[in-house]
Each structure stands twice: as structure tokens, then as C-alpha cells.
Amino acid sequence: CPRRTxxxxxxxxxxxxxxxxYSNRAWAKLAGLPPREIGRCERAVGNVLEWRLWV
Numbered sequence: 447c448p449r450r451t452x453x454x455x456x457x458x459x460x461x462x463x464x465x466x467x468y469s470n471r472a473w474a475k476l477a478g479l480p481p482r483e484i485g486r487c488e489r490a491v492g493n494v495l496e497w498r499l500w501v
Contacts, residue, residue, distance in 0.1 A: 453477055454487040462499045 453473070461467045470488070474481040
């Protein structure tokens, strides 16, 4: 789903760039998804990128 992929990219970028980021529970509340789904999407995108988050 493109929406979840975008959200996962946004979450990963936020966690990578900020020392204190929002919790998955907070992201889930904002997105209207269960926290477990947020974590699953985040891991899926991270795995595709091989966790190479730097530019």
C-alpha cells in the first residue's frame, strides 16, 4: 500500500534524524493504524533498504 510505505519512510527518516522521536503508539494514533502494523511496515521498508538510511 503506497500510503503505508510513505508512512514507514517518514517514520524511519524521523527516527534516523531525531534523537527523540515519536513512539510507534503515537504514529499509530496519528495514522489510524494499530501499533503492530506500524512496526511491521517500518521493518518491511527497512529490510528493503537493507537498513541503509544514510544518503
